[in-house]
Amino acid sequence: MAEARITSQDVARLAGVSQSAVSRVFTPGASASKATIAKVQKAAEHLGYRPNALARAMITGKSRIIGLVVAYLDNQFYPVALERISNALQASGYHVLVFMASNTQDGIEPVVQELMGYQVDGIITASVGMSNDLTDRCAAAGIPVVMFNRGQDGSGHSAVTSANVEGGRKVAEFLIAGGHRHIAHIAGWSGSSTGRDRQRGFEEGLAAHSQAPVAVIDGLYDRQVAAQATRDVMALTPRPDAIFVGNDHMAFAVLDTLRSMGISVPGEVSVVGYDDVPLAAYGAYELTTVRQPLNRMVEATVETLLAKIEDPGRPVQKIEIDGPLILRGSARIPQGWTT
Amino acid sequence: MAEARITSQDVARLAGVSQSAVSRVFTPGASASKATIAKVQKAAEHLGYRPNALARAMITGKSRIIGLVVAYLDNQFYPVALERISNALQASGYHVLVFMASNTQDGIEPVVQELMGYQVDGIITASVGMSNDLTDRCAAAGIPVVMFNRGQDGSGHSAVTSANVEGGRKVAEFLIAGGHRHIAHIAGWSGSSTGRDRQRGFEEGLAAHSQAPVAVIDGLYDRQVAAQATRDVMALTPRPDAIFVGNDHMAFAVLDTLRSMGISVPGEVSVVGYDDVPLAAYGAYELTTVRQPLNRMVEATVETLLAKIEDPGRPVQKIEIDGPLILRGSARIPQGWTT
DNA sequence: CTGAAAGCGCTTACAG
DNA sequence: CTGAAAGCGCTTACAG
Numbered sequence: 001m002a003e004a005r006i007t008s009q010d011v012a013r014l015a016g017v018s019q020s021a022v023s024r025v026f027t028p029g030a031s032a033s034k035a036t037i038a039k040v041q042k043a044a045e046h047l048g049y050r051p052n053a054l055a056r057a058m059i060t061g062k063s064r065i066i067g068l069v070v071a072y073l074d075n076q077f078y079p080v081a082l083e084r085i086s087n088a089l090q091a092s093g094y095h096v097l098v099f100m101a102s103n104t105q106d107g108i109e110p111v112v113q114e115l116m117g118y119q120v121d122g123i124i125t126a127s128v129g130m131s132n133d134l135t136d137r138c139a140a141a142g143i144p145v146v147m148f149n150r151g152q153d154g155s156g157h158s159a160v161t162s163a164n165v166e167g168g169r170k171v172a173e174f175l176i177a178g179g180h181r182h183i184a185h186i187a188g189w190s191g192s193s194t195g196r197d198r199q200r201g202f203e204e205g206l207a208a209h210s211q212a213p214v215a216v217i218d219g220l221y222d223r224q225v226a227a228q229a230t231r232d233v234m235a236l237t238p239r240p241d242a243i244f245v246g247n248d249h250m251a252f253a254v255l256d257t258l259r260s261m262g263i264s265v266p267g268e269v270s271v272v273g274y275d276d277v278p279l280a281a282y283g284a285y286e287l288t289t290v291r292q293p294l295n296r297m298v299e300a301t302v303e304t305l306l307a308k309i310e311d312p313g314r315p316v317q318k319i320e321i322d323g324p325l326i327l328r329g330s331a332r333i334p335q336g337w338t339t
Numbered sequence: 340m341a342e343a344r345i346t347s348q349d350v351a352r353l354a355g356v357s358q359s360a361v362s363r364v365f366t367p368g369a370s371a372s373k374a375t376i377a378k379v380q381k382a383a384e385h386l387g388y389r390p391n392a393l394a395r396a397m398i399t400g401k402s403r404i405i406g407l408v409v410a411y412l413d414n415q416f417y418p419v420a421l422e423r424i425s426n427a428l429q430a431s432g433y434h435v436l437v438f439m440a441s442n443t444q445d446g447i448e449p450v451v452q453e454l455m456g457y458q459v460d461g462i463i464t465a466s467v468g469m470s471n472d473l474t475d476r477c478a479a480a481g482i483p484v485v486m487f488n489r490g491q492d493g494s495g496h497s498a499v500t501s502a503n504v505e506g507g508r509k510v511a512e513f514l515i516a517g518g519h520r521h522i523a524h525i526a527g528w529s530g531s532s533t534g535r536d537r538q539r540g541f542e543e544g545l546a547a548h549s550q551a552p553v554a555v556i557d558g559l560y561d562r563q564v565a566a567q568a569t570r571d572v573m574a575l576t577p578r579p580d581a582i583f584v585g586n587d588h589m590a591f592a593v594l595d596t597l598r599s600m601g602i603s604v605p606g607e608v609s610v611v612g613y614d615d616v617p618l619a620a621y622g623a624y625e626l627t628t629v630r631q632p633l634n635r636m637v638e639a640t641v642e643t644l645l646a647k648i649e650d651p652g653r654p655v656q657k658i659e660i661d662g663p664l665i666l667r668g669s670a671r672i673p674q675g676w677t678t
Numbered sequence: 679c680t681g682a683a684a685g686c687g688c689t690t691a692c693a694g
Numbered sequence: 695c696t697g698a699a700a701g702c703g704c705t706t707a708c709a710g
Contacts, residue, residue, distance in 0.1 A: 030690090031695060053458065058701095059702050061344075086439045100426050114392075259623065363705090679710105683706105686702105
């Protein structure tokens with residue numbers, strides 16, 4: 001087995017040049033003569049040499065590793081985001097080191113420790129409840145952080161979200177234009193900025209028409225909780241004729257529950273979600289929902305992070321990207337609106 | 340900003356001990372007096388010191404990084420697996436560095452290069468078509484590899500899969516016991532071992548009852564292709580009364596398509612999938628499917644890999660884990676079988 | 679138990 | 695353009 005690690009020394013010896021020459025050939029901006037380059041490349045190929053990225057990281061102080069902190073991947077939005085983020089970063093010569101923050105028994109502390117130990121160049125947090133702590137700690141250590149799909153209010157951290165307030169408002173306009181008059185809201189989680197923003201926009205939108213939700217229940221981004229909330233709101237009198245759900249993941253549970261109750265959608269009640277994950281377009285759900293423009297959110301996240309890594313002095317950025325309402329079969333479509 | 344990296348030197352200075360002493364305090368098996376430990380820990384905490392994992396990796400030759408190579412995350416099975424794998428590895432002090440192999444324009448070569456550059460201690464491949472190349476190359480370089488949910492036939496690599504042949508056979512038994520007589524198969528991809536094995540077990544199971552599939556079409560693990568295949572097989576005469584689909588991801592497309600054609604499930608046709616991803620249990624699908632025992636597969640994968648890392652001489656292991664058929668509403672249930 | 683020293687595999691001024 | 699040398703932050707024999 002080719003067990004022994006091949007080093008630049010080995011290549012240098014075979015090529016008949018100095019170790020520094022080998023290094024230069026593998027360093028983008030460095031200078032080397034054509035002859036040297038040829039000799040080194042030949043020797044390197046013969047030996048199967050690859051520069052040790054860890055050793056390089058030690059010298060340059062750049063690991064080209066980005067820590068990605070996620071809590072769970074049930075909600076289809078996050079795996080797809082992870083795939084896109086990883087691809088975008090890979091294209092820029094970075095790689096993603098995954099940190100699962102789900103087992104939050106010991107809090108976020110061990111994650112912070114490990115993140116720093118690996119000398120990550122930057123951090124992206126996604127779907128983490130208590131990211132406050134983490135982001136503060138890392139920023140204090142001088143590691144750039146961008147929050148993906150979460151915009152901690154007062155915090156001095158960069159964040160990329162979709163235009164959640166605006167999105168909530170769009171849903172309100174849509175449902176009112178559709179003639180709904182008893183609208184319930186199964187919200188996300190009041191501890192999350194996205195959840196709060198969607199709710200706020202939604203309530204403001206209703207208020208503009210002198211309406212208010214007939215009920216607001218936090219679904220905690222959980223299927224079980226959302227299912228129970230559905231039963232609860234449908235027991236109200238008068239019964240709601242529309243439900244706006246804080247994200248698609250919960251909206252699927254709402255639709256499943258309504259189906260099991262024998263309530264027709266959108267005949268008796270319209271349902272609108274938020275995210276537009278792939279599943280929303282599947283025939284079994286046909287969910288009307290506000291699209292989070294994933295590709296543009298990912299682009300903005302990666303750009304913001306890499307810019308901050310290159311120039312740490314760069315100010316904090318809060319980027320909001322607008323997304324359209326996608327009309328499908330789960331909600332009554334107002335006259336004149338086109339699918 | 341606390342910009343400057345804090346090193347063991349800084350801690351040593353503050354604690355009034357040597358740099359080696361600091362190192363020993365942070366090295367599990369090393370010896371240090373209570374007094375030294377106390378002084379060092381105090382100083383380290385004060386400074387916010389964390390050993391540089393990269394420097395440690397250079398000395399020890401162990402990066403404690405595992406490369407995870409995945410192709411796409413649409414199929415819900417993989418994100419969930421990724422989450423579990425990452426968690427299990429994290430619990431053992433390892434972390435996952437993600438390599439997306441989707442943009443296969445330049446082939447797998449760049450991925451191999453990067454994998455080796457980062458000195459990963461081991462590699463897990465999941466859902467990669469052309470993993471042959473990659474696994475061979477890495478194994479040749481002395482890096483342990485475990486293939487997750489894929490068992491390249493002749494290859495000398497460790498692999499963990501569910502018992503796919505057996506699973507296919509179970510489906511055949513089940514459908515025959517349910518009285519189906521015109522059974523079609525929308526297979527996975529004949530280039531994948533899982534696809535081939537499921538198909539083989541299925542056909543053997545039918546053959547044991549002197550039957551054969553009325554049609555076999557590769558769905559390529561793709562929704563569009565599976566949808567078209569559904570239309571094709573349902574146009575046959577006589578029309579199939581059951582369809583076994585190579586994985587759940589495609590089975591959802593099959594169910595969506597049947598619904599859009601107005602064909603009742605399981606009244607007119609039974610549908611069975613493979614994987615038992617979370618979505619299979621959602622009310623909208625209620626998919627009867629063979630469960631891949633994810634937790635046990637992940638455990639076996641991580642165990643096998645870590646064992647091989649600790650003892651490179653260990654022989655290649657092929658582990659197959661049996662999974663049950665999960666009975667739900669998408670298929671007619673034979674008399675006497677219990678849900 | 680503890681410190682001085684070598685060395686992991688590189689990059690990068692520094693002279694030539 | 696090129697080589698010798700220093701040094702990134704650590705671990706680990708080696709003497710004490």
